[in-house]
Amino acid sequence: REDFFAAFNSFGVDSQVRQANSRARSAKITGTPEIVINGKYRITTRKAGSQSNMLKIADHLIEKERASKGN
Secondary structure (H helix, E strand, O other): OHHHHHHHOOHHHHHHHHHHHHHHHHOOOOOOOEEEEOOOEEEEHHHHOOHHHHHHHHHHHHHHHHHHOOO
16 A cells, blocks of 8 residues: 555656646547547547547558558
């Protein structure tokens, strides 16, 4: 219990949480689940129709981004 709270309240964890919050705000994420691909595409359950479709769309966009970079 003590180890958990020491890690949970550590500077490193606090810093990572602050960075994640900042990224979520800048990506205009309004809820979960929501996925942002390469800072360009935002996928929501509502727009995709389902979580399963979200993942299919994410796979497609990831491949598109990789192809555009030659990876």
